[in-house]
Amino acid sequence: MFSTSNKFEKVFKDRLRKTYFKDVKDSTIRERYHVLGMLVKEEMADQWIDTHEKIEKEDAKQIHYFSMEFLLGRLITNNLINLGIRDVAEAGFKSLGFDLNEVEDYESDPGLGNGGLGRLAACFLDSMASLKIPGSGNCIRYRYGLFRQRIKNGYQEERPDNWLNDGYVWEVRKTEESESIPFYGHVEYHNGDMVYKPGEFIRAVPYDIPIIGDDNGFVNQLRIWSAEPDKRYPEYKSPFEYESELEQISGFLYPDDSTHEGKTLRLKQQYFLSAAGLKSIIKKHKAKYNTMDNFAEKNVIHINDTHPALLIPEMMRILLDEEHMSWDKAWDITNHTFAYTNHTILAEALERWSVNIIQPLLPRVYQLIEEIDRRFVEKMNQDGESIDKINDLRIINHNEVRMAHLCIISSFSVNGVAKLHTDILKNIEMKDFNDLYPNKFVNITNGITHRRWLLHSNPELSEFLNKKIGQEYQKNPKDLEKLLEFVDDKNTQKEFLKIKKIKKDALAKRIYEEQGIEIDSNSIFDIQVKRLHEYKRQLMNAIHIMYVYHQLKTSKEYRENYVPHTYIFGAKAAGSYHFAKKIIKLINTIATKVNNDPETNSYLKVIFVENYNVSYAEMIMPACDVSEQISTASKEASGTGNMKFMMNGALTLGTLDGANVEIKELVGDDNIYIFGLDANEVNTLNASHKYNPRTLYETDSTINLLLKQLVNGFFDQVDREEFREIFENLVNRDPYYVLKDFHAYLKASELVNEAYKDQSHWAKMALINIGKSGEFSSDRSIRDYSQKIWEIDSLS
Ligand SMILES: *Cc1c(COP(=O)(O)O)cnc(C)c1O
Numbered sequence: 073m074f075s076t077s078n079k080f081e082k083v084f085k086d087r088l089r090k091t092y093f094k095d096v097k098d099s100t101i102r103e104r105y106h107v108l109g110m111l112v113k114e115e116m117a118d119q120w121i122d123t124h125e126k127i128e129k130e131d132a133k134q135i136h137y138f139s140m141e142f143l144l145g146r147l148i149t150n151n152l153i154n155l156g157i158r159d160v161a162e163a164g165f166k167s168l169g170f171d172l173n174e175v176e177d178y179e180s181d182p183g184l185g186n187g188g189l190g191r192l193a194a195c196f197l198d199s200m201a202s203l204k205i206p207g208s209g210n211c212i213r214y215r216y217g218l219f220r221q222r223i224k225n226g227y228q229e230e231r232p233d234n235w236l237n238d239g240y241v242w243e244v245r246k247t248e249e250s251e252s253i254p255f256y257g258h259v260e261y262h263n264g265d266m267v268y269k270p271g272e273f274i275r276a277v278p279y280d281i282p283i284i285g286d287d288n289g290f291v292n293q294l295r296i297w298s299a300e301p302d303k304r305y306p307e308y309k310s311p312f313e314y315e316s317e318l319e320q321i322s323g324f325l326y327p328d329d330s331t332h333e334g335k336t337l338r339l340k341q342q343y344f345l346s347a348a349g350l351k352s353i354i355k356k357h358k359a360k361y362n363t364m365d366n367f368a369e370k371n372v373i374h375i376n377d378t379h380p381a382l383l384i385p386e387m388m389r390i391l392l393d394e395e396h397m398s399w400d401k402a403w404d405i406t407n408h409t410f411a412y413t414n415h416t417i418l419a420e421a422l423e424r425w426s427v428n429i430i431q432p433l434l435p436r437v438y439q440l441i442e443e444i445d446r447r448f449v450e451k452m453n454q455d456g457e458s459i460d461k462i463n464d465l466r467i468i469n470h471n472e473v474r475m476a477h478l479c480i481i482s483s484f485s486v487n488g489v490a491k492l493h494t495d496i497l498k499n500i501e502m503k504d505f506n507d508l509y510p511n512k513f514v515n516i517t518n519g520i521t522h523r524r525w526l527l528h529s530n531p532e533l534s535e536f537l538n539k540k541i542g543q544e545y546q547k548n549p550k551d552l553e554k555l556l557e558f559v560d561d562k563n564t565q566k567e568f569l570k571i572k573k574i575k576k577d578a579l580a581k582r583i584y585e586e587q588g589i590e591i592d593s594n595s596i597f598d599i600q601v602k603r604l605h606e607y608k609r610q611l612m613n614a615i616h617i618m619y620v621y622h623q624l625k626t627s628k629e630y631r632e633n634y635v636p637h638t639y640i641f642g643a644k645a646a647g648s649y650h651f652a653k654k655i656i657k658l659i660n661t662i663a664t665k666v667n668n669d670p671e672t673n674s675y676l677k678v679i680f681v682e683n684y685n686v687s688y689a690e691m692i693m694p695a696c697d698v699s700e701q702i703s704t705a706s707k708e709a710s711g712t713g714n715m716k717f718m719m720n721g722a723l724t725l726g727t728l729d730g731a732n733v734e735i736k737e738l739v740g741d742d743n744i745y746i747f748g749l750d751a752n753e754v755n756t757l758n759a760s761h762k763y764n765p766r767t768l769y770e771t772d773s774t775i776n777l778l779l780k781q782l783v784n785g786f787f788d789q790v791d792r793e794e795f796r797e798i799f800e801n802l803v804n805r806d807p808y809y810v811l812k813d814f815h816a817y818l819k820a821s822e823l824v825n826e827a828y829k830d831q832s833h834w835a836k837m838a839l840i841n842i843g844k845s846g847e848f849s850s851d852r853s854i855r856d857y858s859q860k861i862w863e864i865d866s867l868s
Pocket of ligand 1: 186187188189191601602603684685686689710711712713714716
């Protein structure tokens with residue numbers, strides 16, 4: 073039906089009449105969206121079925137990627153492009169008198185994730201399908217995704233994200249594949265067997281979302297699980313209590329991926345996902361092979377951060393209690409099944425669950441965690457390890473279960489997400505584990521799908537690349553290196569700058585329409601978009617802007633040297649993260665002051681975009697000149713925003729942290745702006761306990777002046793005490809070395825300012841960044857996972 077635009081038009085009209093009983097000319101955007109979605113789904117139906125059959129027929133090993141978050145973004149454009157039918161649909165819409173973009177923009181942006189971790193999972197699904205790797209995702213079908221952000225009077229407000237309001241056209245409910253998930257109850261001992269008597273059951277209903285490979289006939293899926301009432305109501309609860317509790321299990325995404333949320337509900341969600349997903353995988357495996365003996369040969373289960381770590385004891389439970397295997401056999405299979413990705417070394421983000429929470433909720437699963445721990449301790453003892461070391465490494469300590477330790481001990485592979493991060497894991501944070509299991513730790517540097525983050529979000533740049541270097545890079549992003557031949561060519565540079573300007577204009581237009589602020593697209597677009605966290609140091613950026621403003625006001629020479637800048641921020645702060653929300657208020661307060669000062673506002677504007685999400689990112693990345701990646705060294709495991717910016721020809725202004733280190737290695741020192749403490753220096757300074765920010769405040773006149781502005785009424789639109797706690801935090805503790813790195817940051821920013829004046833050289837640097845960015849395609853990451861960890865081949 074998509075073979076020609078005429079044919080498509082005819083089918084579309086007909087289907088719209090039969091679905092909504094209307095002529096196409098009277099249809100609404102929602103109706104057009106829905107009908108288009110249905111037709112696309114039908115178009116891929118055969119491919120989806122064929123892919124299943126192929127995996128079945130070839131007896132292929134499969135990867136099951138478990139993550140509490142998948143930040144998919146919109147799928148419609150992605151699906152149209154990957155099926156190779158977007159042009160036909162566009163032409164068909166045009167001749168019907170409609171705009172395809174309008175319909176594409178109508179789709180809700182499923183925010184089933186917080187930020188980088190969830191977006192990574194989504195990029196990985198795209199790459200697996202595009203590389204024909206049999207792999208599916210498992211997640212929760214949160215009724216409400218990450219909150220929608222509103223900025224009111226400079227403060228963040230959180231509104232529910234009602235993404236399922238109009239139904240979601242891509243999901244397919246699989247009622248027959250529902251599972252019952254047990255909670256609470258107790259364990260009985262019957263003639264040598266442990267028998268779990270659950271207190272209640274909750275029904276898990278899967279919905280499958282197709283993940284379409286790039287023009288290759290291959291379709292994987294993301295399975296999202298919804299909680300519904302089980303047939304068996306618990307006797308000890310009122311039906312109302314039972315229903316309202318269970319609704320919450322797939323009710324909300326937790327609005328923070330890096331602080332420990334000590335609530336039973338969060339643990340319920342984790343077990344719900346783990347148990348439901350695992351049961352359905354095992355059911356399929358047993359239907360095919362009628363044994364669990366070969367499970368690890370046919371399946372790898374990947375644990376994305378520790379959130380789904382309960383998969384491990386759940387697997388043991390099934391093998392022991394249901395398959396009646398010996399411990400050793402069950403452990404051997406479990407040990408060959410799971411691979412774990414560590415995403416953070418921030419102590420507060422390493423999950424620990426109190427025994428008092430786990431044990432009553434999951435009595436049998438907890439017993440098995442205890443037994444895994446007991447056997448680990450016994451083995452360490454036999455090997456003559458010291459008590460101290462055993463206590464450091466064991467799973468249960470101080471009445472808490474350390475989920476990372478459970479994962480490391482039970483998985484065959486543990487990987488970090490960038491070279492620096494993996495080195496820190498191996499040599500510092502998890503050193504004893506690395507000594508114990510010398511081959512378990514692996515690095516797989518993160519990546520981003522170049523299909524979404526270049527081809528789809530920047531068609532102008534893609535078209536330019538097609539002309540310059542041919543289309544091969546689309547399948548093989550390493551081929552972007554062919555661009556290096558042209559970086560000195562003046563015409564190429566000019567064309568690139570022209571495209572950059574088009575994308576900056578488009579972003580400026582959106583900002584004007586949504587926020588009523590005019591920005592100059594000839595100014596430098598200096599952008600920091602990511603979750604709001606102290607370690608990411610949006611605060612350092614903000615204080616630097618205060619510095620620039622002060623200089624513009626007081627120094628003629630500075631003003632004459634200054635290239636106009638537009639500083640753009642986008643960030644959501646977890647609703648409960650008070651300090652982060654203060655930083656948002658500060659940025660908005662600076663913006664109001666600066667943007668309304670007629671003396672300086674042709675030089676300096678500050679924008680805080682509302683509700684930064686994947687769809688917004690797709691507009692922002694291509695429009696960026698300077699990519700701010702300024703986390704305190706050692707704190708950002710990888711970052712992926714840095715890669716999206718690079719691929720679209722922005723220059724990185726950043727610290728030697730996460731994947732910035734690898735960006736620098738690739739592009740060379742001359743094509744990136746690196747400043748500040750490195751990871752070793754940060755660790756040394758941390759360990760010495762010698763850092764005293766107050767001394768800097770008292771002795772450094774610049775820092776003194778700027779920090780005083782936080783509390784001396786300088787920001788006359790807000791209460792004088794509004795930013796007192798930011799002031800106190802910086803002067804007394806400054807845990808992320810904002811003041812320590814401040815001058816280095818300032819100097820690097822001045823180099824950027826100077827460099828931008830030479831547009832030809834700037835374009836050259838940007839082109840080098842694009843040319844080297846193929847390394848960060850998630851296709852490369854997924855090939856690495858397939859070869860180094862999963863041992864899974866692409867199907868032919
Ligand atoms: C890529 C992306 C992130 C991750 O950004 P970092 O700078 O790596 O933290 C977060 N949110 C969205 C919407 C993204 O697209």
